[in-house]
Amino acid sequence: MRRSLVIGLAIGTVAVAMAGIVAEAFAQARPLDMIRYRQSAMKGNGGYLNALNAYAKGEVTVVTKDTIKAYAAALVGTSLEIPGMFPAGTDTGRTNAKPEIWQKNADFLAAAKRLGEESTKLAEVATAGNEAAMKEQIGKVAQACGGCHQPFRKPLPPAAK
Amino acid sequence: MKYRVNKTAMIAGLAICLTGVAGLVQAADEPANVIKYRKSLMTANTSHMGAMGEFAKGTVTFKGGFVEFATAINAISMQIPALFPAGSNTGAETRAKPEIWSKRDDFVAAAKKLETESAKLIVAAKGTDENALKAQITATQQACGGCHETFRSR
Amino acid sequence: MKDGDPMTATPANVVLKGLASVFAIAGAMLAAAAPAAAQANADAIKRGEYIFRAADCAPCHTDTKNKGALLAGGRALPTPFGTFYSPNITADPVNGIGKWSDGDFTRALREGVSPDGSHYFPVFPYTSFTLMTDQDIKDLKAYIFSLPTVALANKPHDIGFPFNLRFLQVGWKMLFFTEGVYKPDPAKSAEWNRGAYLTEALGHCAECHTPRNLLGGMDRSRWMAGSIDGPEGEMAPNITPHExxxxxxxxxxxxxxMLKTGAVPGGDVVGSLMAEVIRESTSKLTDADRTAMAKYLLSLPAVDHKIEKPR
Structure with a gap:
């Protein structure tokens, strides 16, 4: 009788301590902030894509090949960071990330890599400066974005600030 | 003789001016499109500052892509005056204030400030001093705010 | 910031020199007391400068847009009731507040009444400054009086009938004004109380961020919940912790x-009037004070009040 009480107490103590450790880990990792961080990065990509699309559609001429190169470089930069932006445990909360990111992680990484490759090509064609080639390549970058969003992002994102 | 030379030069100058104006007119984009375009780029700037702001606050330690982000902000900053051509104050929803055109020198100076601070940000992002990086992120954000204060409405 | 010591020490020394040459003994006695007084004044000026920043006095009382001198007034403050022009609050004896006693200054901030007994319009946020402690008000005056004076006459307000009738302010005060120094809440932490004091008394955040009724009174049930027609016709966002x-x-x-840099989560950097507040006021405060303000604001009741421009 008394022994079971002691054991019960011990288990209880361990449980409380473990809960404390888990809470502590959460407080330090603060998954919300990594979500916020990567949403910022993705929003930036969206900005570049909108800008590039406006150019590809012939809506603006203030664009130069240097600016296209800069946007492409930023897209490459973000693409390289995508794997690190989705650490395990950041699948809940205010995020549109699908569980497939972690379940089919190799596919996810390949999709991220594709964005890097297409954006690198965009920087290359922008250096060469052929307008038709640039416009063509912008379309491929857009496809790379969509190629990842389709399997790995939930539709209709909640309004993130 | 002297008079004639001057006259010739004047005519030539005028011709060049006219060509220049014609070129500008031809190059001018639809205000609605320019507004859309520059908003996309401001979104990109915002997003980069958002990511870096989290680092500066200390809420994340991840600083992936900062060099590229800073480089892109720097490239965009150099374009800012061209992104606000005369006439692009209307045509689509915009928060651009008339001061952008009525106080053009101040506006160009504010954009230049972002260029300077973002150039320093590239250096800080490449370096290893985290406190210097955080301070420079803040300085860059203040350059953003310095322009928004006078030239963007709520 | 710049140290006030050299400026204040000089007149004291001049006085001392004059006295000592006439009454050597009295001068010697005073010499012991005067530096202490000068030091006390220097301390008050230093504290006052921080209050001055926290209360964000400079932007409204300086016509920065037209390169006006610090605190010389003349800034146009458009409101739904007309355009007000801020007065000169430098220590100039003719155009400014140079002749004001400590009591006059305190009455202006605490009661919204000028030395000649007339009532201020609530465009001057005495409705918030009433919460300031006597000490802070005195220190603030010491700082303002240490600044250069400017002989610039005040511009009359441009407001329509009947709002231009100052005596009506008596009625307004009865309806919308509660006079009195901030009383700390003993149930809350020192940090929370500091945050409340900074936010409500000095920062006067509610003046712009709380919606007003048709008579310009603040809607206490929607405290800090934002205003569609804030100062200069701009929107002031809802800053209650509503999701x-x-x-x-x-x-x-x-x-x-955000109070330090203007950068909000997501990366935007605020502009317009809040950028001015950050540049002139909140960026100059200590980290501890900014955190106290943040914790206080986030402890307020969340109010569901969407601030959006009508389209």
């Missing part, structure tokens, strides 16, 4: 960082 319409997604780190 959907306020800043419920933010934590105190986010808010304190």
């Amino acid at each position: 959907a319409t306020g800043i419920g997604e933010w934590d105190d780190i986010d808010l304190a960082y």
